[in-house]
Amino acid sequence: MACQYFAPVEGGADTFTVAMPRLTFGRGCLRETGARAAARNIRRAAVLTDAQLRDGAYVATVLDSLNAAGVEAGVFSEVQIEPSDGSVLEAAAFLADGDFDGVISVGGGSVIDTAKAGMVYARYSAPFTDYFAPPVGAGQPVPGPVLPHIACPTTSGTGSECTSVAVIRINDLNTKFVLASPYLLPPEAVVDPVCAGTLPGNVVASTGFDLLSHAIECYTAKAYTGWPPGAEPARRQFLQGANPWSDLAAREALRLVGQYLARGVSDAGDSEARDSLMWAATLAGMAFGNSGTHLPHALSYGVTHLMRDIQTPGYPMPSPFVPHGISVIVNAPSVFRYTAAAAPERHLEAAGCLGADDRGAGPADAGEVVARRIIELMRVTHMPNGLGGVGFGEADVEPLTRSAVRQRRAIGNAPRETNDTDIENIYRNALAYW
């Protein structure tokens, strides 16, 4: 490639793969779900959702459209927010017992990820962690295809409809890990921004920061040419590093979230802002589904592992609970202050896309410019002030580090070689920002 960031590297990959679902986007398009299922020869669909959405308008729209298209449906609404191995196995049992030939997921990332992982364990019996990467799992590949899956996101953040990963809590270890396989990519996604119109402002904020971090992590990830070429091209994983495709989607996602996040959080009636955030989330999914994230996501798993006595208003979850987007963004400014040295131009460009005031800024200022812009957006959307804002202190830095260093592949996708001391310093510098 002509771009300097993707210059060939001795022993590095010279090829990247783009994987995408067939994607439908637009107000009211949930009504197409039934016809789309029928066109895939789905005759009996499992509809996965959660208890909050079960009796609401979006699931009703999907069920009506399935009925109109002559597709039978069975509903599983016991999806757990922040799915675990236990809750995924419950979904897998429902899928295995129901004689289904397709799955429709209607919900946020927890629902879509439960559908992806549940289909794996419904079809392939193995110890749960076999398909997870070391050190938590055996690193076995998912053996083969799963049921056709139409993913219908109802929040503007996850991007899971466009990715081949599911994030699952392993209960024995009390932390989240990534299940990844090309077979997990939904073949079809139906993204209806009407769903974003009813989200509480703080959910728009949390999911918006998730999408923001997806996009900026993709844009600043190690170049794909920095990873070794895979031994089996057909199994090339989503987590292949930054590439021209992920750049394309990430830049536009950053521009949109920078322009619309504050408006979308403060005004549920601002459909221009909320629709744009929904599109930005899908774009960011297209990007990170083909590049992978890096340190802000890797470090977020330490936060959700060790959080205690913390609740977030607006979420029907017992303490301790920190929404995913918040667990990511509390670390992000500190991460980008650290990673900017390895790719200053990319950090400056990302900050510019986000709407930062970068007048007169040079490469040495890149980390500060991008961190300040993220902090500015955090403050106007009433986010917690760093790790201290979600209950952590100096004494937690070392345990957080020990938890996060297990996320080896995501840490390896950072633009800098990162050791445990670096991670400790990133956490320490994330305790408070203002």
Ligand SMILES: [Fe+2]
């Ligand atoms: Fe995320």
